[in-house]
Every structure is written in structure tokens, then in C-alpha cells.
Amino acid sequence: MDIATIIGVVGGFVLIVASILMGSSITAFINLPGIMIVLGGTVMATLIMQRFPVVLGAINIALNAFLDKSEPPEKMIRNIVVLSGKARKGGLLALENEKIKNPYLARGIRMAVDGVDPQEIIQIMRIELRSLLQRHETGHKVFRFMGATAPAMGMIGTLIGLVQMLKTMNDPSSIGPAMAVALLTTFYGAVLAFLIFIPIAEKLEDRTKNEKTTLEIIISGIDGITKGVNQSILEDKLMAFVAPKMRRR
Template structure:
């Protein structure tokens, strides 16, 4: 589980709630109509912007911000080196029996073992990466859309509150409290956008980049295996993807 995402959201909300509690108290910052305008309006706009299946799919994508772990590139490289050694000593056909945990690497190795042409192997694997990025971008765009809409509906709620306040100008004593309630929707929208939706969209983008980078290592490794390169050369080739501090000791 990615503790950073959960810790970031909880600490952001906690600091805001704590600051409010130390001031005038939480009671004045709770207004159900304002919550309904921001929450309901944001969801309604999201359903207009995206198909129903994309919105539902974004829930699954969003969980990656909390559950996904950063891949271990060095462990992957060591596994590819072993496969390269097997393919060089026993032939590429022997790779069919190799135990490979990663689905993407297993598919690439099987293509090689089946005798597929190098350009076909690379094309198939790079196509999968491209469509993976496309699927991820759709999920990210839902959260970006919600991040854009939440402040907008906060402003709409504020305008509604101001109109209602102006309609009751005959009672000057109610103006202050009415103005406070009117501003709460802007507050809710800003918090939802900047503490939850936009940060999650950025985290999902980073997760997608990590996965694409991991898969790029696999593509390069599979091509090296197919070319029959020396395992030592494969190691040097793949460790070029890593920062110097992450490279295995020679």
C-alpha cells in the first residue's frame, strides 16, 4: 500500500480541520446544501464529460494511488539476465518452460520462443504499452475533470447564496451568517480539488509513468534475449535504465 497518498490526503484535511477547530470551531463550516451543490454538481458534470463505464473504471484506477507499489527494476533485470543465460545456453525454445511471474515479460518471452520476427515482437509489446498509457490517461482525466469542476460548482454555490442573501436584505443581522454560508461552497470546492482530485490525478500519472518505464526495460530485455546477447552485456544494457545508485555491484 502507498502510505504517502493516504498520509498526504489525511494530513492535508487534518491541518485544515485543525486550523478551523482552533479558530471559530467546526460547526460554522458544516453546511449540507453547500456540500450537496459541490459534491452533486461535480459528479453530475463528470457524468456529462465521460461515459458511464469510464467513470466506473476510474474508481479502479484511483485505487492504484493507494495500493500500487513501485516496481523493483533491479529484480526485473536479474530475472531477464537469467532468461538471457538460459536462451544462450539451451536455445530460445527452452524459454517456453521458463517460470516468469510478470505477465508482460512472459508474453514477450513466449513470442521469442515461438520464433516470431524481432520487429513483430517489438511492435506487439510497444502496442501494449501504448494502449496501457491510453487506458491510464482516461482514468487520470476523470480526476482532472473533477478537480476542475469542484471549484466551479463552489463558485456557483456561492452565487446562489449571495442571491438568497440579497433577497433578505431587510434583515441586516442575517447578512453576516448568510455571507459565511455562501462562501462555504467555494471553500468545499477548493479543498476537494486541491487536496483530493488534482493530487490523485498527478499520483496516477506518476504511477503510469513508472509502469511504462518498467515495461520499456522488459521490451529492451526481450529484444536482447532474442538477439542472443551475452548475459553480461544484457546486464550492462539494462542497468543503463537505472540511476547509478540503483545499479547492482559488479
């Protein structure tokens, strides 16, 4: 569980609600037509932009913003170096019964144990890496689009509210509700964009970069294991992927 994301989302909404309650009732900021325009309009525009399965997939990918399943790269490197040592001593078959948690690393080791050509292994793993990056980029694209669309839908709601207000200027009782739609839709659009959609898109992009680094480490590690590279040399090579302050023996 990514505690930072949860604190950010919950804390952001708590601060907004607390600020509202200090000056008025929370019900004054609840407007169903405004919510329909902003949230409904954003979702509909997103469905126009992408196919329905892609949008559902993006929502599934977005759960990664709240779940932190990533393994520190230095820990992954240590695991690979240990596997390398076992392979150098007992051959690749010595890794046959190893229990490996990371599925990407496990597939690479399995192919190596099965005698697949090392170049073929690297090629297959790089294809998997490109495919993963493409899927994640689609998820980022969906949320970036929603982040850009929500404020625009808020502006549409504002225009609708202003038109309604101007058409009923002779009826003072209808000016308030129309003005509420005009202002609250802008508020809803800004909150959804800058507290939900854009931060999630940025968090997912950061996660993708970290995952790409981890997979590149695994690919280089598998390459070193299949070639029988010395453990120290392999560790130094893999540590090049890690920030200097994280390079601990």
C-alpha cells in the same frame, strides 16, 4: 500500499479538522447544500465530459494512487538478465516453465518460447504499451478535469449564497445560512481540488511514467533475449533506463 498517499490524504484532513476545532465546532463547517453543489456538480460535469464507463474506469485506475504494486526497475533488470542467461545456455525452450510474476514480461517470454517472430513480439508489446498509456491518460484527464471543476462549482455555490443573502437582507435570520453556503462551497471546492483530485492526477501521471519505463525495459529485454545478446551487454543496455545512482551490479 503507498504509505505516502495515505499519510498525505489522512494527514491533510486531520490538519484541517484540527484547525477548525481550535476555533469552532466542526458542525459549523458542514453544509449539505454546499456539499451537493460542489461534489454533486463536479460529478455531474465529469459525466457530461466523459462516458460513464470511462469515469468508472478512471476511479478504478485512481486506486493505483493508494496501491504500490510497482517493481523496482533494477530488480526487473536483474530478472531479465537471469532469464537471458538461461536462454543462452538452454535455448528459449529453457524458459518454458519459468514462473514470472510480471504479466507483461510473462507474455513476451511465452511468445518467444512459442516461436513467434521477434519483430512480431516487439510490435505486439508496443501496441499493448500504447493501449495502456492511452487508458491511463484518460484516467489522468478525468481527475485533472475534476480538479479544475471543483473550485468552479465552489464559485457557483458562492454566487448562489450571495444571491440568497441579498434577497433576504430584510430578514437577519436568513443571512447567516446564505452566507454559510457562499463561503463553505468555496472551501469545499478548494479542499476537494487541491487535497484529492489534483494530487491523485499527479500521482497517477508519475506512476504511468514509471510503468512506461518498466515496460520499455521489458520490451528491450525481450528483444535482447530473442537475439541472444550477451548478458553483460544486455544488462548495460537496460541499466541505461535507470538513474545513475541506482545502477548497481
